[in-house]
Amino acid sequence: MATAVRNSTLAFHAGHLRTNPRAGSALERVRNRTANIAILGLGHVGLPTALNFCEMGWQVLGADSSPEILEILRRGDVPFYERGLQELLTKHLGLKFHVVDDLGAAIRQATVLFICVGTPQRENGEANLSQVESVARSIASNLNDYKLVVGKSTVPAITAQWVRRTIQRYSHAHDNGAIEFVEPEFDVASSPEFLREGAALHDLLHPDRIVCGIESDVARDILQEIYKTTNAPILVTETSTAELIKHAANSFLSMKISFINMVADLCEAVGADVDKVADGIGMDPRIGPGFLKAGIGFGGYCFPKDLRAFIHLAEDYGLEFPLLREVININELRAESFLKKVRRALWVVQGKTIGVLGLAFKPGTDDTRESPSMRIVHALLEQGAILQLHDPKAIPNLRTNFPEREHEFVYCDDPYQAARRAHALLLLTDWPEYKSLDLDRIRNFMEVPVVVDGRNIFEPTSMENAGFEYYSIGR
Ligand code: UGA
Numbered sequence: 175m176a177t178a179v180r181n182s183t184l185a186f187h188a189g190h191l192r193t194n195p196r197a198g199s200a201l202e203r204v205r206n207r208t209a210n211i212a213i214l215g216l217g218h219v220g221l222p223t224a225l226n227f228c229e230m231g232w233q234v235l236g237a238d239s240s241p242e243i244l245e246i247l248r249r250g251d252v253p254f255y256e257r258g259l260q261e262l263l264t265k266h267l268g269l270k271f272h273v274v275d276d277l278g279a280a281i282r283q284a285t286v287l288f289i290c291v292g293t294p295q296r297e298n299g300e301a302n303l304s305q306v307e308s309v310a311r312s313i314a315s316n317l318n319d320y321k322l323v324v325g326k327s328t329v330p331a332i333t334a335q336w337v338r339r340t341i342q343r344y345s346h347a348h349d350n351g352a353i354e355f356v357e358p359e360f361d362v363a364s365s366p367e368f369l370r371e372g373a374a375l376h377d378l379l380h381p382d383r384i385v386c387g388i389e390s391d392v393a394r395d396i397l398q399e400i401y402k403t404t405n406a407p408i409l410v411t412e413t414s415t416a417e418l419i420k421h422a423a424n425s426f427l428s429m430k431i432s433f434i435n436m437v438a439d440l441c442e443a444v445g446a447d448v449d450k451v452a453d454g455i456g457m458d459p460r461i462g463p464g465f466l467k468a469g470i471g472f473g474g475y476c477f478p479k480d481l482r483a484f485i486h487l488a489e490d491y492g493l494e495f496p497l498l499r500e501v502i503n504i505n506e507l508r509a510e511s512f513l514k515k516v517r518r519a520l521w522v523v524q525g526k527t528i529g530v531l532g533l534a535f536k537p538g539t540d541d542t543r544e545s546p547s548m549r550i551v552h553a554l555l556e557q558g559a560i561l562q563l564h565d566p567k568a569i570p571n572l573r574t575n576f577p578e579r580e581h582e583f584v585y586c587d588d589p590y591q592a593a594r595r596a597h598a599l600l601l602l603t604d605w606p607e608y609k610s611l612d613l614d615r616i617r618n619f620m621e622v623p624v625v626v627d628g629r630n631i632f633e634p635t636s637m638e639n640a641g642f643e644y645y646s647i648g649r
Pocket of ligand 1 (some may be wrong): 469470473536
């Protein structure tokens with residue numbers, strides 16, 4: 175198994191490109207499409223990535239540590255909602271996509287291994303990399319041939335180098351426990367994923383860019399071969415830079431959102447319109463129009479966690495990042511400032527029936543992790559409101575994890591039911607279907623026609639003309 179021999183002192187990346195004698199035949203197998211790809215971790219990144227590789231013609235082995243996820247997939251169902259994913263699973267399951275119980279088997283049968291496991295946050299904000307380490311150790315004990323190990327999960331800089339170290343350490347121990355270090359044949363790389371939940375398959379098919387952090391020529395050539403059918407520019411860097419690009423991108427995007435949210439407050443104070451301000455500044459190509467939508471703040475599994483992990487990484491190296499702390503602070507105050515609007519509209523919240531449209535952290539997903547809508551829902555319940563909740567996708571999961579409580583909150587099958595006899599209707603997720611609601615019907619259903627729009631879905635004038643008392647953000 176192991177061929178190259180070198181000193182047991184492990185040096186982190188020293189700027190040179192590595193060579194592996196057996197890597198050449200791996201590259202050949204990738205070029206002629208006989209190599210398999212393994213996706214280790216089948217969550218919101220792993221599963222769409224796996225099925226996208228199937229679409230590109232690869233044979234893909236998918237493994238996950240959760241028996242429930244494997245069971246759901248084996249039945250032919252997707253474990254979470256993502257547009258188009260069910261269709262792709264149905265198309266490829268058992269043909270190009272193989273669900274594998276045994277992580278070791280997936281590793282042994284594949285040449286290119288993508289690590290897509292979760293990197294949740296610890297209480298202090300640091301990324302918990304135990305799942306990454308565990309996969310690296312499994313790789314170490316299943317190195318039957320050259321492997322390219324590619325990190326796709328969002329991780330702090332130098333994780334790839336720790337993955338390399340871990341594989342070296344444990345394959346060494348597994349090999350023969352000898353004192354002399356025997357280097358197994360593999361390369362590590364980092365190719366962070368930039369897909370958005372709710373648009374995952376679109377983003378995989380049409381990426382803006384592909385970042386390949388590599389430390390060998392072969393790793394670069396293999397990744398370029400794999401990605402050559404996407405027309406995106408490929409940026410080749412070393413691994414830590416690639417990892418940092420992902421954290422910096424998510425932090426920058428969150429910063430844009432917190433910035434526009436502060437501007438929204440100022441617009442409200444002076445009577446300006448934040449949507450127009452966003453249009454006006456977004457026309458400057460140096461700023462760009464994206465991620466300037468004011469609202470109740472950002473949520474989801476990525477931005478809040480990645481911001482904290484990035485700050486923690488900086489602090490680990492003795493650097494403060496107060497700018498990003500402020501991005502988080504501003505975001506955390508959004509829910510409270512929205513609740514103030516609700517109180518201003520209703521005066522007394524206790525005992526009022528409130529319809530809530532949108533529970534997922536954004537449209538296109540059933541994910542409610544760190545959803546600002548859920549934060550608002552919990553606060554309103556604490557204040558004694560009676561809630562009628564609607565979301566086009568999130569309710570089936572919520573029914574299990576956050577079951578209905580009589581006289582406190584119910585789930586509704588459609589938005590009109592949520593508006594029935596309500597004293598206010600809150601718009602918390604900008605699902606496209608809410609834009610085309612029959613407003614006359616909504617108004618007729620409501621006890622008092624008050625709408626508080628946390629996503630600026632509607633125009634103030636048309637809502638007033640439609641007979642609503644309408645509140646929105648920064649206008
Ligand atoms: C984000 C990044 O956009 C992806 O590039 C990245 O790959 C992903 O994190 C990840 O790290 O895995 P995602 O969390 O799926 O993707 O969702 P976004 O579309 O970025 O939205 C995040 C939050 O920001 C949502 O709550 C959304 O409502 C909010 N948002 C977004 C705003 O409040 N205003 C905006 O202008 C844009």
